[in-house]
Amino acid sequence: MERIEKLVIVGVGLVGGSFALALKEAGAVGRVVGVGRGAGNIRRALDLGIIDAAGAADGETLKDADLVLLAVPVGQMRAVMRSIAPLLGARTVVTDAGSTKQDVVELARRELKAALSRFVPGHPIAGTERSGADAAFAGLYRGHRVVLTPLAENEPGALALVRAAWERCGASVSELRPREHDAVLAAVSHLPHVLAYALVDQVARHKNAKQLFSYAAGGFRDFTRIAASHPEMWRDICLANKKALLAEIDRYGGKLERVRRMLERGDARALEGLFSGARDARNRWLKDT
């Protein structure tokens, strides 16, 4: 990979900040300019050495950028794309880190105009429940997967640059079609988040919620860890991937109803079969990863 002389991060939170730190640590980037709505967060990113300068969505910041990472919540993506599109340099490559891809691709087709061939949609599958520049760290992507969903229009050089940048962050990069990406993530990420939020809500609304929480232990803590995730971000993800997520929720509702019936009729064999099958499948998965 050629060195990225100028990297612009729009949204210097956990995701954008960690990308900058990882590339800096790898010696793969020259100057990093951060763009963001929160002045306090941008100042913090400067103090922490995540970015070298604070910029704005203007020509000065964007015209000579080699790579722009859009690391804003999915709900802000349209406005950001619209504002940067006319300002991008003729060779500037753009990528994003949105957790859903069909909607981002659709927005890009509408908003990015001439820059579309240099927009490579991406999704780093890594994160913690923390957010903001303070949460960023260079190792976030090490050993994690990044999915790219390239467009038919993409210039090969743009795809190669984005792929190489993520690889320099220590990630393992693969490619999926946008629809395929969204279906996979609905099943293994978006549905679990909804289930965890729903469980905590259920306990919190119990008439004896305080007592219930006082007996919740490590299993509950781990099960609900993802319910500490950013509510605005997850609202946007759910809405952006509504169709695939609804399908997974329906599938899960049916599954739960079947487990309920096993329990109601006291079917010990069926319950144990489901539990041990699940345990074995999970163990195989952990062994393979």
Added chain:
Amino acid sequence: MERIEKLVIVGVGLVGGSFALALKEAGAVGRVVGVGRGAGNIRRALDLGIIDAAGAADGETLKDADLVLLAVPVGQMRAVMRSIAPLLGARTVVTDAGSTKQDVVELARRELKAALSRFVPGHPIAGTERSGADAAFAGLYRGHRVVLTPLAENEPGALALVRAAWERCGASVSELRPREHDAVLAAVSHLPHVLAYALVDQVARHKNAKQLFSYAAGGFRDFTRIAASHPEMWRDICLANKKALLAEIDRYGGKLERVRRMLERGDARALEGLFSGARDARNRWLKDT
């Protein structure tokens, strides 16, 4: 607490073995005799110094025991109680570590006869997804809660002995009525286990299960950690606490249906409200513990 000269552990797995190790570490126990079905596991418990001798459910083992801990799966409790009842010494105190309490109390009333006044039902709320003597460690109960559900018939000395033993393990002991215990645990432990098993089963039965698992990340791993729990044990717990668990599953089904409708009608405000309410409730809980 008087020192426990002779402790008998029926079922020397994670729970029973850790109780023995914790009391040994605290210098609160003399001789520990282990009783169990699996010869290999008992040998391992001897090798690891968890127990000092292997015994059987017979008079020699039981007649001079100060305390007997029944740490067998709920499904084996009846047979164990029936076999030990006529052999217990006149001053032997018995407790259990079953995850459900109404069923254990009912069994004890039927099976323990003369020893009932010295049977103090208990449930240590601690565990890992591992099982067997190899998983046992002295610190398992440190800082964790143990619930006792004493019987009206209990001799005060028996309750005091069991409470003191758990406190010597580093646990914080509280008392609930059996029905109350089962309702609380259904909400914060049994339901999450069912939900985690059901999610792994759903992913594992997808037509592209292999691909799905390959994109599952840390959130999925933590959410499903409890699906690595012992299937036979959890089958027994679910069946033993069927009524309370069915009520929680129904409540959850209703909750999920409401979330589904928020999503279907694109109600961003309601989704964000539920997500942020859940996050805040969880954060308050973690701050309080």
